[in-house]
Amino acid sequence: MTIRLGVPSKGRLMEKTFDWFGARGLTLRKNGNDREYAGVVEGVDGVELALLSAGEIPRELAAGRLHLGVTGSDLVREKIAGWDLRLRELAKMGFGGADLVIAVPQSWVDVDTLDDLDAVAAAFRRTHGFRLRIATKYHRLTREFLREHGVADYQLVDSQGATEGVVRNETAEAISDITSTGETLRANGLKILSDGMIHSSQATLFRSGTADWSEAHRATLDALEDKLGF
Amino acid sequence: MMPGPMGAPARAEAARLSAIFEATGAQPVDTSILQPADVLLDLYGEDIRARAYVTADPLRGEMMLRPDFTVPVVRAHMDEGGDPARYTYAGEVFRRQETDPARPIEFLQTGFEIFGGDPAQADAEVFATIAGALDGLDLRPSTGDIGILMAAVRGLRTSEARKGALLRHVWRPRRFRALLDRYSARTPLPAHKKTLLASADPFAEAGPALGRRSRAEVEARIATLRAEADTRPLSEEETALIDMIVDLRETSPNVLSSLRDIAVDMPAIGDAVTGLSRRLDALSARGIDVDTLPFEGSFGRTTLEYYDGFVFGFQSATRADLPPAATGGRYDALTRRLGQGRVVPAVGGVIRPELVVQIREGRA
Numbered sequence: 001m002t003i004r005l006g007v008p009s010k011g012r013l014m015e016k017t018f019d020w021f022g023a024r025g026l027t028l029r030k031n032g033n034d035r036e037y038a039g040v041v042e043g044v045d046g047v048e049l050a051l052l053s054a055g056e057i058p059r060e061l062a063a064g065r066l067h068l069g070v071t072g073s074d075l076v077r078e079k080i081a082g083w084d085l086r087l088r089e090l091a092k093m094g095f096g097g098a099d100l101v102i103a104v105p106q107s108w109v110d111v112d113t114l115d116d117l118d119a120v121a122a123a124f125r126r127t128h129g130f131r132l133r134i135a136t137k138y139h140r141l142t143r144e145f146l147r148e149h150g151v152a153d154y155q156l157v158d159s160q161g162a163t164e165g166v167v168r169n170e171t172a173e174a175i176s177d178i179t180s181t182g183e184t185l186r187a188n189g190l191k192i193l194s195d196g197m198i199h200s201s202q203a204t205l206f207r208s209g210t211a212d213w214s215e216a217h218r219a220t221l222d223a224l225e226d227k228l229g230f
Numbered sequence: 231m232m233p234g235p236m237g238a239p240a241r242a243e244a245a246r247l248s249a250i251f252e253a254t255g256a257q258p259v260d261t262s263i264l265q266p267a268d269v270l271l272d273l274y275g276e277d278i279r280a281r282a283y284v285t286a287d288p289l290r291g292e293m294m295l296r297p298d299f300t301v302p303v304v305r306a307h308m309d310e311g312g313d314p315a316r317y318t319y320a321g322e323v324f325r326r327q328e329t330d331p332a333r334p335i336e337f338l339q340t341g342f343e344i345f346g347g348d349p350a351q352a353d354a355e356v357f358a359t360i361a362g363a364l365d366g367l368d369l370r371p372s373t374g375d376i377g378i379l380m381a382a383v384r385g386l387r388t389s390e391a392r393k394g395a396l397l398r399h400v401w402r403p404r405r406f407r408a409l410l411d412r413y414s415a416r417t418p419l420p421a422h423k424k425t426l427l428a429s430a431d432p433f434a435e436a437g438p439a440l441g442r443r444s445r446a447e448v449e450a451r452i453a454t455l456r457a458e459a460d461t462r463p464l465s466e467e468e469t470a471l472i473d474m475i476v477d478l479r480e481t482s483p484n485v486l487s488s489l490r491d492i493a494v495d496m497p498a499i500g501d502a503v504t505g506l507s508r509r510l511d512a513l514s515a516r517g518i519d520v521d522t523l524p525f526e527g528s529f530g531r532t533t534l535e536y537y538d539g540f541v542f543g544f545q546s547a548t549r550a551d552l553p554p555a556a557t558g559g560r561y562d563a564l565t566r567r568l569g570q571g572r573v574v575p576a577v578g579g580v581i582r583p584e585l586v587v588q589i590r591e592g593r594a
Contacts, residue, residue: 081328105440109432110451112422115408122398123451124443131275140280140328147277150405152398155276167441189440194422 001216002046003224006060006069009037009051013203016095017070020203024228044227046220055079057206062086064210067217068224074100074178074201078138088207091230096203098178100138102145102196103185105167105174113195114149117174121153124173135159135172138198142176145198164188240338243583244320247340250363251318254355256342259317261302263324267292270301273567274535283324295324299341300536300561300578301568307345307576308569314346320583333553334584343578345565350505352577353540353560354512360544360556360579361518367589369544369555373482374529376400377539377560378489378502382475385498386468388413389461391454401535403476403528410472415463426452427459471496478527482510485525509540533557536564540577546589555585 007028008014018028027042028049039049052060057071058079070093076083104111111120121132132154136142139156146154157172164184166172178201179185182192213221252258264285270278271292282297296302299319307315320340327333342359344352361371383396392413399406411417426432432452439445471492478485489503510520530541539560546552558579566573 082331085331105443107433107436107439107441107445108443108448109426109436110448110455113420115405118405119395120443120451122395123447123454127447128442143276143280147280150399150402150408152275152402155271156279170442173441173443189437 001214001220002048003067003211003217003220004048004050004065005041006050006052006057006066006071008054008057008070013054013070013096014051017093017203020093020095021228026224026227044220044224047224058083058087061206061208062210064208064212067208067211067213067221069206069208070203071206072096072098072201073204074098074138074141074199076204076206077199078141081140086209088209089204090207090225091205091228093203093205096201098180098201100141100176100178100198100201101182101185101192102134102142102174102176102198103164103179103190103192106186106189106191108191111193113193114146114151117193117196118149118151118153121151125153131155132174133157133172134174134176135163135166136176137161137163138176138178141198149195164190237584237587239587240583243586244338244340247363247581247583247586248318248320251340251342251359254316254342254359256316256318259303259306259319260321261296261299261306261319263296263322264293265296265302266290267294269305269568270294270297273301273564280328281326283326297325298323299339299580300343300564303341303343303578304561304565304568304576307343307574308565308572311345311574313574314344316342316344318342338583339580340583341578341580343576345574345576347575349539349560349575349577350508350512352575353509354516354518356558356577356579357513357540357542358516358518360558360581363581364544364556364586367555367586368547369589370524370547372524372526372529372543372545372554374526374531374541375502375506375539376530376537376541378499378506379472379475379527379531380538381499381502382472382496385496386464386472388464388468389457391458392461392464401531401533403531410464410469413461413464414466414469416469419459423455423459427456467495474527475499476527478525480525482506482520482523482525485527486510505539530559536561538563542579546585546592549589549592552585552588553582555589556581 007017021028025043030039037051039051041047041049054071055075057069058076060066061069062080076087111117124132134154135157137160142156159166163175163177165188166175267284283295285293287293303317322336323339324336327335342356344356380397380400383393386393396409399409474492486507493500493503514520530537537559541559543554544556545554556579560577562573562575565576
């Protein structure tokens with residue numbers, strides 16, 4: 001039976017994914033022209049390729065419309081409540097690495113840890129009359145992390161892009177964002193808290209626990225896993 | 231169509247409980263299901279977003295499906311209520327579930343709240359009325375008193391800044407513990423702080439001030455850190471007494487006797503301990519067997535933060551997998567925050583009719 005594999009539809013993440021499968025003897029190819037969002041997998045029978053936005057792959061996996069999918073481990077954790085009940089990690093793929101971190105202005109010389117952030121949030125609320133704003137698009141991961149570490153008196157504000165600029169624009173006091181080297185953060189006058197690492201993400205091959213896994217589907221998966229060497 | 235989560239038996243149970251509360255003279259109140267989000271966010275902080283459904287109205291802004299009745303009932307009372315007053319309510323509350331799909335996202339609550347009056351008597355009446363309403367279900371009661379820990383913190387021989395920080399985190403045991411360890415010098419000052427405080431010019435590499443938090447605010451915090459570093463560590467004795475209070479876990483009479491011993495070294499908790507003693511007398515007068523009533527020093531510290539005195543819960547002995555069938559406590563500080571400085575002593579509790587029905591069916 002055919003199983004559906006979802007991979008990112010564009011950019012470096014797509015190329016690296018194609019390379020990763022290629023190095024294991026499987027050729028991933030888009031159908032026809034560049035605008036097609038379907039493709040083929042050569043080197044194993046019964047695997048259908050679907051090209052999707054990396055951000056949509058977690059939801060499709062959780063809904064069982066994809067059997068397998070490649071996406072960032074950060075996106076799965078952010079978008080799927082109780083993700084580990086519904087998906088399983090088959091392989092960390094060693095690229096697309098990025099860290100979700102909490103960063104504050106370098107001019108906050110008194111702040112190095114979450115403990116400091118919490119103390120500053122209390123004082124900030126007293127002084128300014130509103131809760132210290134942390135801009136992010138990773139609401140759930142950030143909130144869970146801060147709750148677990150007992151940070152209070154903050155609020156999350158949504159930022160879907162150019163998050164490192166919000167402090168300069170005074171629409172937030174701190175950020176929770178993805179960074180690979182920290183260079184963009186530094187260039188924008190920010191620094192990462194020494195204990196502010198929320199999640200170290202990389203491209204990961206996930207298996208859906210909710211998709212149809214008949215015996216025939218499983219046989220296809222076994223053949224694929226043999227090829228991939230696990 | 232999916233069957234409704236409540237069903238007729240739970241509705242009937244809610245009506246039975248309402249009648250019991252009304253028989254004490256409680257006035258039935260109703261509240262809107264949609265509540266303004268800003269009040270709840272202001273009170274609970276960002277954590278409430280993980281527990282309540284947020285929606286938006288084009289004219290009114292962010293709204294939440296009520297996660298409980300306490301806040302709207304307190305607001306209504308502070309606006310127009312008399313003193314003393316007592317209320318009862320019944321209806322659905324809504325809770326987002328981010329981790330456990332087995333937990334219900336909407337369920338009934340039937341509640342009973344007393345504003346004003348003698349605190350020990352009111353505490354005892356709420357507890358005894360709920361215990362009576364649940365009689366025959368083989369429920370295990372738990373009790374505690376967050377006011378004792380708060381009084382102990384207020385009585386520490388240390389700076390107001392430290393007391394304020396500890397009180398702010400009474401409901402976050404992990405950070406409370408971290409602060410206590412630091413203030414008692416059980417954990418050393420982090421290297422970053424040592425460097426900062428030793429530096430002749432802390433701002434040498436700071437760059438220009440960025441964002442709404444000004445240079446003056448950073449300087450003020452450094453002054454606070456300096457004052458903190460110069461404050462003597464909490465004594466071993468005082469830290470040990472706090473540990474003892476947090477770790478109390480015994481029958482109420484034994485806890486009362488331990489607390490009286492602690493109060494000899496820590497007179498600040500004297501009034502709170504007298505309050506506990508008066509409450510136990512009042513409970514006993516209402517027919518509660520206080521000799522076996524359990525008391526835990528940390529009970530209620532991980533719930534949403536508004537209980538600041540007596541706290542209690544009732545858990546099924548046979549269905550330990552279920553959440554508590556009833557919970558409640560005293561929340562004087564909440565009335566201060568919602569009453570713009572006006573404080574009315576208040577205590578209340580809720581019963582979950584669906585759980586009562588489930589427990590009763592399990593025993594049938």
